[in-house]
Amino acid sequence: MSTARSKGAIVGIGELKPVRRTVGRTTLDMIAEVSRLAVADAGLEPGHIDGLLVGPQVGETPQHVPATVAEYLGLRPTMSNVVDLGGASGAGMVWRAAAAIEAGMCEAVLCVLANIHQDPMPRSPNRNPIREFDVPFGASGANISYALLMQAHMAAYGCKPEDYATIAAWARTNAQGNPDAIFYGKPATVEDVLNSPIIASPLHLFEIVMPVAGGDAVVVTSAKRARSLKHSPVHLLGAGEKITHRAVSQAPNLTSGPLKESMARAFAQSGLAAREMNLLSLYDCYTILVATTLEDSGLCPPGEFGRFLADHDLGPNGSLPLNTHGGQLGFGQPDLAGGMTHVVEAVRQLRGEGDNRQIPNVRYALATGNGATMSEASALVLGSDQ
């Protein structure tokens, strides 16, 4: 019954086990490794791939990225582009792939993000307003921006540090079900989170993702074509996107973000509501972003996420499964691919391939992406084939 409303189907997934450091790797060979996994998982041959969506590659390939990746992989796509929405790139790729297929431009789209992580990482070569008007005041990097968002949220609603820390503790708990997670074997309690050092107040170290190297990829095709493939398809039932600003000083709202409108559109298209989701696969670069996303989803009123979470078990067998792969707070953040981990986990769960962390009776999942300073948002409602 999902199929009738399907905008397209995810038929293949690939994910690299994240590592803290890479030596001698390039972004292109990481992309190649994870692309092979996704295309093989789909039961397709490289020659079947006629669409290619990639991310920007700071430092390695400043332009002609799709052509560079296509050439490296031996692909000759009839539709290709860069999706440059930070952590929303992964989710943003999925609906773009489906839209390109619907427009008749291609039939099978590889959406791929991967990164290396080595010392020293090159500093940003930006020459833009955020470089001119934030960096000179000592505000480099995302931590300070999200600290400012969190402080504003705390001040507006009186939420306590332990409310936010609960999100990080659950991420670490759920990561214990995922041997690939960077924090597998390293659970953390709310107390551990609150005892970790303050990086930029009020953010503690354990409330911030660990940057890692890795890669994630999905293959998208039409619902019709998906029928003939290896796995039970996972359908795209709704999508929404919104971009509001780049620098945190320009944010129209510090306590509610562009995911609010993105999720509303995705739910409206799918004919489903947030409470009908069996998995919340929510982008979690920082604890505060999950808090704001829960409130923006309508699952709880603004300022109430702490009380809401206290009433729920967020594990795979719980009343509100959230980021069963550990989220990026538990899995690690392989740069832009970090956002795609939320899509890949949703597909695993909806196919029933969650192994020891499988959610029982799962039909619908919400997967979100978020980029920059709560600036770029993309939301997907995904459904199983049954």
Added chain:
Amino acid sequence: MTDYFADLTVPGPTVTALTEEFWQAADRGELLIQRCTYCGAANFYPRALCTACWHDELVWENASGKAHLKSFSEVHRPGHPAWAAVAPYVVGLAELAEGPTMLSLILPNQHPIRVGAELRLAPTMVGERRLPAFELV
């Protein structure tokens, strides 16, 4: 306290032709915003058009220097290593009385910091440049 950041060697602004006047004013201890001659909206940071109506005739105006603190963070581990020498330091979002919000440094002083606090412009040497920082009133 206004020379607290003067010994730093940190990245300065990447000035463009359009923003040069803003930074020259900052050197004099002034804070400029842009006023749209068509719709009257105040704009910050300086742009080639008004973000409210896209009219392109904007005039420079001296901001009052009055603001309030929308949010702040005490930065213990700076994103840029050169700032470590003065950590922890406070970065804040200053909502100017004229409307726009800017990110700035909030100088340490005797007043307790809280969201909603009143701020005033406090031009401060950061390395070799005078920047429009703020202090608690």
